[in-house]
Amino acid sequence: MFQKALKIITTVLLFLVTVHVYGGNGPETTVTFKVHNNTGSAVALYKIENGEAVKLSFRIPSEMDTCMFSFSMEKEGVYFIQRAGGHMPAFNYVIYLKPGDNKSVDIYASKLGLDFDSCKVQSPNHETVILQTWANLFNGVVKLGMNRTKKDEYIIAYNKLAEQAAELKRKTPSNNSFFKKVFTLKLDADLQYARAAAFFHYGERMNSGLDSNSKRSQFYQPIAKQKICNTGLLQSENGLALLKYNLGYQLFQKYGTQEQMLATSFVEKMKMICNDTVRAVYALDRMKQITNYEQFKIDIEPFKKLFTTTDLKQAYQKKVDELTVYAKGAPAYNFSLKDTKDQTFSLSDFKGKVVVMDIWAMWCAPCLAEKPLFKKVEEAFKDRDDIIFIGVSHDGQAKKEVWKNFVEKKGWKNIELLANYDESIGKYYKVEGIPRFMIFDKEGKIVTVDAPRPSDPEFKLLIEQTLQSNSEK
16 A cells, blocks of 8 residues: 555656646645845745755745745645755755645845745644754754764764654654655655765765775665665655765775776666666756767667656657757757837847847746846846847737737836747747746857756856857857
8 A cells, every 4th residue: 555655656756847836737825935134035945856856936025025936736745945046955944835725934034144044934734843843853964964074973863863753753643644655755765865975975976085984884884785766765855866875885885996986877877776767767867967969869868768758758859859959059040020119030130149038928927036137137248239138928929919018017128029939939949838048149059048047147157158159259
C-alpha cells in the first residue's frame, strides 16, 4: 500500500511542469505577505519539484509593504519563502499549502541580511509547524557541517538530528496520510543528504576536497550501500543534490581518486541509477548544462526512451531546438508586427543594434512584476544608440484596443508590439510560458531565446557581454 502511494506521489511530483505561478487548475490559493521594516526586498516563493526547490515567482511589496501570491492549486505541498536574490545554502522558512488556502505571513527584514530575519505564518496548519521545526533543526546541523574543522562535532550533531527526526515522525498526526508519507520521505532524504554532503564538505561541484579522515570513514559507509533506486529522494529540496553526492561517493570508492570520480561520464553515472523516474530527473538536470548538440547526442539521446510523457517529450524537443534551430549564432526569425500606433516593425529594421525582447501579456502577473525591472535595465543603457528594448504582448489581436490603452496608461515609451501567441514569434520559438526574454545581436543572429529574467543579475550581464562581443567584431 505504501509503495503504491509513493508511486502516485512521485508521479505527481515528476511530471508537474510549472509555466508560472498562476498555471494549473483547482481552487484558488492565496498567500499574503506583510513585510515589516521593508527595505525594498522582494519576496520569492519556491516549491519542491523533481528533488529541488524551484522558484515559482517573486513579488515586490507595495507602498503598503504588502504583496500577494494567488494561484490555482490541485495538490497540497511544501513551499519555501526566501528573500529574492538571496543565495542561501538552505531554506529557512517553510509553509505547507493546501488547495483553497488563504494564508497571511508576517516577514521581518533588515537591510543587510541575505535572507529575512524571520517569517511568521499566521494561524499555521500543523503541517507547517512540523516542517518549520524540522527546518530549524536541519539547517543548524547543515551550517555546522560546512565547517571543515568541526567534523567530529558534526557527526555528534547528525546522530542527534537522526533521533529528532525519528521523534518527529512518531509525533506527526495521522489525519493527513498524504503529508505523513511525504514528510517521512523528505526527512529520510534530508538525513541521507546531510551524510553524503559532509563527505564533500558540502561543495556542490565535489572538487574542493573531501573528508579523508579514516577515523570518520564508518560514518560514511552507509552511502556505499545505498542503491540509487528510491524515488523518495524527490520529495526533498535536497534530493537532486543527494543523488549527485551519492554518485560521487560511490565513484570515489570505485576509482580511489577525486580526479577519476569527476572525470566519469554522464552515461556511466546513469547506469548506476536503477529507477527510470530518478534517471529521467537526472537527465533533465543534465540537459540544463549542455550547450552543444554533439554533447546532447552523447549524453541525452541514448536515454530518449525515458522521456515518456507529453511534458518530458516537450522538454526534450525544446532542448533539441535550443541547440539547433535556436542555437547561438543561428539566424533569428524576422518578425513583422505592429506597435500601438499601427506602425510595422521587423527585426531587420534594427540591424546594427542589439535587440532585447520581453514577451509578456496583460493577464500575466509574473510578467508585470518583471516589467519595471526590464525598464530599469533599459534605463541603464539609455545613452547607447546600439541597443533597443522591445516588448511583445501575447494578448492577441482581439484585445488590440485594450492593449493599446493598457500600454498608454502604464506610460511605456519603448516600442511595444502585439501578436497572437500562436503566430509569429510565439509560433517560431514555441513559446509556451511567459514572461520570456530574448536577445539578438547586431547582425540579427540569436544570442539566446530563453534569457534569464531581469530580476536575475545575469540578464544585464548577458546584455553587456553581447554589446562588448559585437563591438570587438
